[in-house]
Amino acid sequence: MRDSFFAKNPSVLIFLTLLALFTLAVTLLGEAHGTGAISTSFVKTLGKTLCLCLVAIAMDLVWGYTGILSLGHFAFFGLGGYMIGMWLMYARTELIVAESLAQAEIPPTPDEIRDAIATQIFGVVGGSEFPAVWAFAHSLPIQLALVVLVPGALALVFGWLAFRSRVTGVYLSILTQAMTLALALYLFQNDSGLRGNNGLSGLQNIPGAGDIPQSIISIRFFWASAAALAAGYLLAAFMVSGKFGSVIRGIRDDEARVRFLGYSVEGYKLFVFTLTAVIAGVAGALYYPQAGIINPAEVAPIASIYLAVWVAIGGRGRLYGAVIGAALVSLLSTWFTGGQAPALPLGFYTVDWVDWWQVLLGLGFVLVTLFAPSGIGGLFDLVAGRRHPDRHGADLGPDKGSFREREAEQ
């Protein structure tokens, strides 16, 4: 009965196998190493989707397992993107500037190079000097560390404040939403030091890899994203499968009881909140080089709510549900809003999906919440023959984030 981790969690092995097969298939069909049946831009879309799946796993940990409906995890995702974006933009501009200054009669001094980079980057917001936040932008190792540290530190401080004063339920959701809004508004300012609403751009051009075609870069990023997703999934599965998982699920359903068992509920919440913020930051750092551009709109509160929507549609409290929800909804969104979906003629009106997809998504989401709380993941229960406990509609705990009858398995 107490066998290996994988024997206890067969879904992890299934998931990793499927992910590996998927990665192999995309590699074989991609332009870089395969037949070219999948275009480079679609490889990028798939790579980005894997990153979204990773942040969805983080969201599932914090909401599905711990019961904290955070409306701020996409902000952490965006912060991760900004951190790597700063280095990408700095290093690439440095190459361009060095090249152009090399033409000059007198070789440039380091200060001149730095000034020229600053003018190049901040010209759009009327600046010509590096703000303090760019102090480490020249160093890849430091910015990579910041990908983890900045979202982590923000989550740690915010979480400490919020959990310490026992803000729970919707209040916490509103508070996290306020934090996200504050961050987005801050980034929108031109003097935030991060180019205001222009954001950071040209991130798809990897410094020093000018000779490598985008098809190869994109498949490398796809692999990296798949590896990160696999690692994230393993980590999350490891966390939720043992006693730690028991404790956080206890917090979700009845945090007062966990407290009276002697567990420091605040400490656990802070741990999960911060760790998932770090995962989100890593996912963002992999996402934005594939997207090529990051701007404050990406951080806006609505993005974080969408994240919760993905997890809910996939089925919260099961890791594969979060992955399915994120992948399905984001790919469908791309398909519909990209104009690829065929319009639906109704005779008197033609439904153009670019305009109507959001309506469909919104209503679809209401229906899932009302009629299928266990989401798409619930379909696997049908296949596996698992049933919900019959609790006459009662929830599994007194807390606002607790499982509903139909979310639980018998």
Next chain:
Amino acid sequence: MRILLASVYLFLLIAGPAAAQDNPIQQVLQENRDLLEESSRRTIGPAIDAISDSGLPQAQAVLEKWQAKELWQREADGLFFFAEDIGSDTYRLIDIATGAPVGSYDEDDLDQLKPNSGIRGMIGAALVRFQLMDPDPAKRADALDAISRDAEASHLDALRGSIADETDPGLKARKARLERILTIAYDPDPAARIAAIQSFKGDLGVDARAALNPLVATTRAAVTDAPPEDENIARLLRPGSDALSEVEAYALLVDAGLAPPRLSLDDQRAALAAHIENGRVGGVPVDRLDTVAARDRAYSALADAGTVPAAATEAEVAQALSSHVFYERYAETDPAVTEAANAALGAIAFKVGLNQGADLALDALSLASIYFLAAIGLAITFGVMGVINMAHGEFIMMGAYTGYVVQQVVPNYTASILIALPLAFVLTFAAGVAMERLVIRWLYNRPLETLLATFGISIALQQLAKNIFGTQARPLTSPDWLDGALVFNDVVSISYIRIAIFVLALAFLALFLFIMRRTRLGLEVRAVTQNPRMAASMGINPDRINMLTFGLGSGIAGVAGVAIGLYAKVTSELGQDYIVQSFMTVVVGGVGNIWGTLLGATLIGSLQKGIEWLNPSNTLAAQTYMILFIILFIQFRPRGIIALRGRAAGD
């Protein structure tokens, strides 16, 4: 015909000088005939004065016509006339005194007086005096406007002369004020100027500050020893202080020709580039010139060789700075005047500060009433019922679009607003009831799911609005009587729309209190929210109450939407802009208490305005800091300003 013309001509020729005899205005003109004919700016003054001082009723008309180049001289006898062009180079002359036509003349027989622009200006100044005494008050007001727009020294006397005879008290006050302002600028007597300056102590008028500020304007200067005696010195400056950095001080010396310019990095690079010889500059290889030290070495080598001018060294700069005196001087030379002006401006600044505080308070109040209006519906659905409705903002948006659609049908703005307010209520009430029946009632006690489900509705409604009305902003125009602003003084004012929103917010507060405290519905709502099971056992139908309450909250959001639409632009994202602030307002105020919501709105409104005042250029930063403040505030008062304590609050 020709004979007839000639005879008339002859007659007039004889009658001409005779006409001048009993025609005083013509007499004045004839007395100054030489000056008028010379028409030179330097000499024309006495002629203008003679005309305007003549006291004759035609003087003003003569000056006006002259200025408009419509005064003509008959070559034959030198008499002056007004003239009308009647075509084919023929003019009809009009007698100045009587206004009677004198006959028609060919252009060749006439001379047009053509004052140049300088003379026209002088005539204009002389005319001001007539305009200031014009029988029509509107013209007098125009003249005052013209003077205050573009004052000249010559206006001062005219203005002074017109005050005593002014009959209109309002205009008289304006004239007296303007006289004092002109006195400050143009009176030759320092005592009179100082008196006028002192009379403006604590005056809030922009014109007073505009008159005083030039008096205290300063320029910086540098001299070798002591500042000249005849200059009005504001203060001495020390290089390297906050008032004058060393770089600025040295630039002053360079401008005054007291020191050689410093070598900028760009100049240095250009100089080096110009002297590359065999890949070396001043003995330093070019590819080594990528540090400041190497470039300095190369440049001084060049300077030693005499190919480039020596750059000022740090020591020389310091020496130059220490050997000169830097000071600020007033453009106004009279120290007594500048002193009085500084004192008056100080008093004004203090009073302006007080009034700006009052204005800020009004601003904050009106922002608070907008937040309150946006949040009051939420205070019902979220505060009283505990239902979190993310589509609340979209109900506000629906209300605003209702106002827009009604205006398309009913063109009268007042009528359309009066129709739109109840219609918006009905529509959003219906939408709220539908939403409660279809979605929310299945999710009571599941606030997080409610949040997400209503968010789904929110994005669907937003996209629907976008599909129907497009993405561009739609106008919702306020009626005329809401245009303009209530002006207290030059600093404090508030627009009528904001007053209307404030009144509406108060009305809603009263309505809310009335419904909750004085009606059966309110009683039942309180019963259901406090103890649904008990309420149900007493014959109250909680389903019905929940439905009505939610509808009420949504309906109020709709009405608020009409009001907000008048003030902000109507787009499909209108609601989104308010939703987070609205929730903050309710949470900060204390859930379940309308006074808390009021306090919350006041706090958030004043806070935002206060932060904006500290950093006026950046409203985004104000919002950021406000939200951070709220997050911190909730740390210390997790249940809001007005917290329900103890067991009643529940957990």
Next chain:
Amino acid sequence: MTSLLEVSGVSVSFDGFNAINNLSFEIGPAELRAIIGPNGAGKTTFMDIVTGKTRPDEGHVLWGGMNKSLLKMNESQIAREGVGRKFQRPTVFEDQSVFDNLMMALKKNRAPWSVLFYRQSAADRARVAELAEEIGLSDQLHRKSGELSHGQKQWLEIGMLLAQEPKLLLVDEPAAGMTLAEREHTTDLLKEAAKTRAVVVVEHDMEFVRRLGCKVTVLHEGAVLAEGSIDHVTQNRQVIDVYLGR
């Protein structure tokens, strides 16, 4: 004998209502005690204060031989000090198995990091099995606790309390909603537990209290009205007045 828990002069009020009024109470290290009192006597508030859920307005709550103040600690710290609490309604983690519930309660390091890397040892599993045996849920170990009957949940909760190995057990109306047979089992469990630790039982049901056969404290309007054996307090004039009304 030094006391394990000493509550002295504690008062607390909610919006002017004095829920606890200058209450003093003491219990030794291995003692079974019943607290009775009419509705609103402050029984639950008393437990809230001891477990850190409610902060009193004044008074002291001292703990153990070292006389540590419990007022400076939060709920989880107090629980780690060795105060276990059983709520009126059975509160177990219904989405988790009986085994997981007991495992979570087992006395171990509670810090997140060590919990994350915790691996079950054979001894731990044996201990859980032993506890399950004690509370009569051996064959239910891998069922979800949400599916247990009301009485079984009560026992599971008591089992979780025992797994915590507390020095003081606070039990709120353990017999509510139980069948007669279940009550007997519960009585045995509590009596057994009280041999090695202090147990405080808050109960309405006089019959159940009588069966416990221990010292009884009667609370009324937030203060101790009477204390002694069940026969002693039931003959107390004031207690009769309070329970039956004047």
